[in-house]
Amino acid sequence: MSARVAVVGGGILGAATAAELARRGATVTLLTERGLCSEASGRTLSWLNSFGRIAPDYHRLRLLGIDRYRRRAADPATREAITFAGGLAWRPPDQHDGLIAAYEHMLDAEYPAEWFDHADVAARVPGVDPTSVPDTGAVYNPTEGWVHVPDLVETLAGEMERAGGEIRTEVGPAAIAHDGDHVTGVRLADGSTIEVDAAVLATGARVPSMLAEAGVRIPDATSVAALVRTEPVETELAAVLNTARVALRPAPDGSLVMDSAAGNAAAVAHPDGSFTVPDDAVTTLLADATRVLAGNPELRVRSHGVGLKPIPGDERPVVGELDDVRGYHVAFTHSGATLGLILGELLAEEILAGTRRDELEPFRPHRFA
Structure with missing residues (x-):
């Protein structure tokens, strides 16, 4: 049986992760409080860059992100949403x-x-x-560029559905449920629960408060x-x-x-x-x-x-599985546009293969423990 995964959050991070999970054969449900791209992803300049004095590990991750957009820019389905003109x-x-x-x-x-x-x-x-x-x-x-995120999210959502995934919009606030050391499901505002093997929290500015409910504290500069x-x-x-x-x-x-x-x-x-x-x-x-x-x-x-x-307190991404709650994965960053595609790819691999990608090691939530 394929892994059951819920992705909570319908912005670029959630859509990219859900699409990649579905492409790799998972049974995926993408849940959004309102519509797709209704929060920060819908109002971002979405500059694809690694500009400025950025630490080497973060710079390498951003370059990987830009590379994935270059691949997407060659795809007729997303070509008009992505431009590399410096x-x-x-x-x-x-x-x-x-x-x-x-x-x-x-x-x-x-x-x-x-x-x-x-x-x-x-x-x-x-x-x-x-x-x-x-x-x-x-x-x-x-080598810099931009992406029109709403158009890309719409394309990713379509890819996910064609791969067998389900999108549920307007579900209201959702909460990731766990039994203390493992994710069990996602509770919806109507009182129902979707049973899953893993869940991804990608709710933008709400991530820190939702993680706090799981006993995880991360600095927040939103x-x-x-x-x-x-x-x-x-x-x-x-x-x-x-x-x-x-x-x-x-x-x-x-x-x-x-x-x-x-x-x-x-x-x-x-x-x-x-x-x-x-x-x-x-x-x-x-x-x-x-x-x-x-x-x-x-x-x-x-x-x-x-x-x-959404901005992490140290201005570096917070990505990966929680150490104390297996199956509970998080994606929180103020560089969602640049990192969206690569984080979706890396998270999907970690969730389905059970591996830990070296690229994410400096950015895991446990660094704040």
Whole structure:
């Protein structure tokens, strides 16, 4: 009999893991409190990168993640959702030294990076207004890209169902049940229980509180993040931009998606647990985006979303089986887009083969014990 596995969480981590489990022959149920991609995965810039001063073990994992997206980009089913057109980054003057340090670190790690001046930007990064780049320059990473996560999750969900998996949306809050040392099932909000041999917790910002119910404490630095999406706009931009005031990229339908630290900071929390972003913060974000785009096009808002962004306390992924509860696996990271496909692959192998992949050793939950 094939292994029975429930995956709790319908974002990129949950969908990728469920699809890989189903492909490998498991009996899989993917459970979501609401719809697929209804939380952080639905409002992410989804920059595929290993940019900055990243520790070697984490850097290697991120490179594996990017490699899996390159494979996916060759697949007609997901080709339009994934683009590798490089990434361009610059910082405000008071952070310039940090950008130089990041650039030097990337060169030392043999991660492709180039220092661009205005002429380089004009020649190599279509769609960017070169005059918006500081005179001190910017860092260009030619191997970076982006993924439109909602489209990819939809594809992964379809692959899972065709492989025999089941998707159950709108089930409300679910809890992983165990008998003290082994997973027994997943309890749903209606009181029913799905009996399983293993379960994967991939509920984003809710992971720390759900693990606490199992007696596992992990540091949590979850914050609030907003993402704005425009109406379609004529632009040659294909790269990801991470500028002094705004980060943005194109989407497959011709719109732009963008965020900023200032926009996130402006978010207002409400007593019911919801968040909103003031209109003036959205207007400022659009103006900042207009200034960095060639031709300075007028941008109009189509939609915006705001909510919790899952971030482990040490800003490193928390992935793998709990030491004290067999069959209870977790995936918690703020790099879900970059790591989604590779973590789904590695978790599926560990669950079904009973092995421990070396790539995950530095990131296991027990490091906080």
